[in-house]
Amino acid sequence: MTVSEKILARASGRDRVSPGDVVLARVDKVMVHDVGGPGVVEVFKELEQKGLKVERLFDPDRVIAIEDHFVPPPDQKSAQNLKVLEGFVRRFGINKYYRYGLGQYGVCHVITYEERLVLPGEVYVGTDSHTTTTGALGSFAVGMGHTDVAYVLMYGRIWFRVPETMLFRLEGTLRDRVMAKDVILKILKDIGADGATYKAMQFSGDGVRSMPIEERLTLTNMSVEAGAKNGIIEPDEKILDYFGGGISPVYGDEDASYSETYSYDLQSVEPMVAKPYSPANGVEARELEGTPIDKAYIGSCTGGKYYDLVKAAEVLKGRRVKVRLEVIPATQGVYRKALDSGLLKIFLDAGAMVGPPTCGACLGGHMGVLAEGEVAISSTNRNFPGRMGHRGSKVYLASPATVAASAVTGYITDPRDLKA
């Protein structure tokens, strides 16, 4: 069995599962945010109208609540949703609760990583498609809607169809100023926006082991852009050190079978840019050299982690931006590290705006949405029509290094061309 199959077998109390089996699995951790949480509350209200009162959650200690999408609230509706989420948290006694202006908070997938909330080998579901991110730490992590998550909150179990696993073997190391984002954009280009639908995307090899954990998170984060059910990486020493014991990691068998196997030599990966309107529309950054942009955005679960800011700052140090650059650290934890290490000064000296952690503009929600006809380059994950603002705006997806370099020149730029 693959690692995903073994986790599902363990969680459903079976010796063996095979792709295609439908299992009833125990869920170890569940996450709601300020978009999914109020949806769950609506589901519970409907149940109560039907005479089924939800007295308690299956295990409040396994529940995580995070404010991230519409924070700080840009309008009254968003503020109301935060209140609804708070009411839910208080009613059911949830103590893993991350709120803006009260210490650690921010984009949920970076919070679960920084706070070590989901352990290797666990089954984890959340009301967000990018819940796949957390699989880089060795869990079976799946995004769901609010009905499914409400069901998990009530029963602690839910059905899964065991996915086939696609194996991506990454060998070698990335060259300077090439990032995991470039790797996943290349993979998406190769397999397409539905290339992994219903399947698990597993990343392995020396190339993965050479990557810092935060880079691995980018691979599993964007697995959902190929339609994957989950992205996963078996734990190595770095992960075991990160959690420091008290965990029971799961590994695939030697003879596990994979539906497809792909190999990539990281040494040959070039900086990539996904053109509008699909993350699978990748080309090498050089092919788009000279494409003018109006704005550059560094942030989100995909491209607002501390390592992302470090790589952007390397490009920006001692330079000034020619077009707007927004830098949104993914969490308060990232923000503080960037302050302590001097990264924020580099961004401010370059002329960038540094804003508070939020999902914000990544989903066209607030704080920097695009006008009709505007073109952005962004370290985020989606460039669908209207994703970051007006339906007539355009988004190019790239690594934080490429976004930073493009902000400096005012057009799409390979970050290696800005050296010295």
Place this chain on the structure above:
Amino acid sequence: MKLRGFAHKFGDNIDTDEIIPGPYLKEQDPRKLAEHAMEGADPEFVKKVRPGDFIVAGRNFGCGSSREHAPLALRYSGVKAVLALSFARIFYRNSVDGGHLLPVEIGIDAYEGIGDGDELELDLDEGLVKDLTTGKGYRVKPIPELVRRIIEAGGLFSLKPEELL
């Protein structure tokens, strides 16, 4: 189960931002969400859709976010079923488990044969969709057993965990 309605045709990779754009995610009232259904793909859609209608789409319908607002918005706009070459898994699951609408996989013959505005009759027991406008019939892919039971029960909450397997 037989359903009858008119087809609204869309292409490949219709994503959840097109079905219900991000700024509306703060809205919890499904009737208000429905006022913006498919706004990102066709701003005129809500003026055209009638209760019981179908969306007919290409590959990977509903890709992108896990927002259940997407099938909710379609349901309250009147859409009863989406017939597509394939679905993104979260949208598919949300449609079924939320009891919002029927996701039905069709073949390329049906996708190419059915025209925008055609009147359709979907017969799930026979596994057929009939295009009443052209008189042609097409096989649809069988709905998996568990999915069918959840749909017939009216959504996931109608079944307890031990009743699922």
